[in-house]
Amino acid sequence: MVAFVRLLPEMSPATYRALTEVPGSGTAGPDTARIAVCAGCHGTDGRGRGQPDMPVLGGQSPAYLRAALQAYATGKRQSAVMANAAATLTPGEMTRLARHFAAMPGLGTTTASGSVNAARIVREGLPAKQLPACASCHAPGKPYPVLAGQSATYIAQRLRNWRGDETVVDARKSQATMPVIARRIPEDMIDPIAAYLAGK
Ligand code: HEC
Ligand code: HEC
Numbered sequence: 001m002v003a004f005v006r007l008l009p010e011m012s013p014a015t016y017r018a019l020t021e022v023p024g025s026g027t028a029g030p031d032t033a034r035i036a037v038c039a040g041c042h043g044t045d046g047r048g049r050g051q052p053d054m055p056v057l058g059g060q061s062p063a064y065l066r067a068a069l070q071a072y073a074t075g076k077r078q079s080a081v082m083a084n085a086a087a088t089l090t091p092g093e094m095t096r097l098a099r100h101f102a103a104m105p106g107l108g109t110t111t112a113s114g115s116v117n118a119a120r121i122v123r124e125g126l127p128a129k130q131l132p133a134c135a136s137c138h139a140p141g142k143p144y145p146v147l148a149g150q151s152a153t154y155i156a157q158r159l160r161n162w163r164g165d166e167t168v169v170d171a172r173k174s175q176a177t178m179p180v181i182a183r184r185i186p187e188d189m190i191d192p193i194a195a196y197l198a199g200k
Contacts, residue, residue, distance in 0.1 A: 031093060031097060031100065034089070034093060035100060037085065038085065038097065038101070041054060041081070041085075042054065042057055042101065045105075045106075046058035046104040046106055047104075048151065052151060052152075052153035052154070053151065053153045053154050054151060054154065055150060055151060055154045056106045056149060056150055056151060056154075057101035057102065057104070057106065058102070058103075058104030058107060059102070059104065059105060059107030059108045059109065059146055059149070060101070060102050060107055061102065061143070061144075061145060061146060062098045062099045063098075063143065064144070064145045065097075065102050066094055066095055066098035068082075069082075069089060069094045069097065069098060070086075070094060072085070072086040073086040073087055073089065107146040107147075107149040108140070108146050108148050108149055109148075109149055112148055112199055113196065113199055114192065114195050114196040114199075115192040115193075115195070117189065118189060118193045118196035119196055121133075121134065121185070121193055122134045122193060123135050126184070126186075129186075130184060131181065131184040132181065134147070134193075134197075149197075149198065149199055150197060150198060151198060152191075152194040152197070152198035153194070155193075156191055156194040158178075159182045159185065159193075159194070160182075160190065162174070162178050162179040162181075162182035162183070163179070163182045163183050163185075163187075164179070164183075170183055
């Protein structure tokens with residue numbers, strides 16, 4: 001530290017930034033150009049720029065965001081815009097960008113509120129339909145994405161995506177956790193649940 005302070009007067013701005021910046025966290029770090037591209041849609045604060053279908057990234061689990069980037073890059077998760085944005089990221093960039101956006105304030109700060117029936121499904125599920133409580137997985141301290149405070153439009157869109165085409169029989173659809181759960185939610189409860197989780 002002492003050596004660092006002594007060096008300060010003769011240090012160029014670039015050297016100073018290189019020594020003081022946490023990788024990927026600053027505005028002039030190695031990921032600056034990448035972050036600027038992401039911010040074009042997600043905002044510099046990771047909350048989107050007012051588009052209702054944009055997920056909030058701030059406050060999300062960094063491991064989840066990292067996995068999402070990987071899934072977009074490989075096509076396992078489909079989104080034309082994100083496939084494009086993730087295609088050329090290196091593994092290190094994925095990790096740093098995920099941490100960068102996850103570290104921002106955002107999700108988890110809004111308290112769920114709204115429909116009583118939505119609240120019951122989130123907290124208790126619907127045992128008769130073998131629908132588990134959302135909160136049994138989506139809760140603080142668990143390794144699942146944070147839903148509290150997420151955009152309602154985005155939540156509803158993801159759930160409907162997982163349900164897939166209503167004319168195709170369930171046996172022919174994905175048996176992964178969320179697609180199965182999404183199909184068990186009564187259709188008329190999707191929007192109330194999404195609004196409840198968003199806290200709006
Ligand atoms: C052209 C607009 C656009 C750009 C640029 C963009 N994104 Fe996205 N991003 C989206 C949209 C739209 C979604 C939701 C896609 C979906 O439904 O899966 C999304 C989803 C995500 C998700 C998943 C969030 C979740 O909750 O599952 C992550 C992580 C993400 N973006 C990170 C990034 C990063 C990092 C960059 C920069 C390298 C970036 N995005 C650039 C529009 C964009
Ligand atoms: C058994 C655990 C489990 C339960 C119960 C569960 N989920 Fe999930 N959920 C997951 C996992 C795992 C993911 C991440 C999926 C992925 O990345 O493909 C996820 C992702 C999501 C996402 C996407 C988040 C994002 O940022 O894109 C939404 C929305 C969601 N779940 C809603 C719900 C709702 C609503 C319920 C209750 C009806 C529920 N989940 C119950 C495990 C669960």
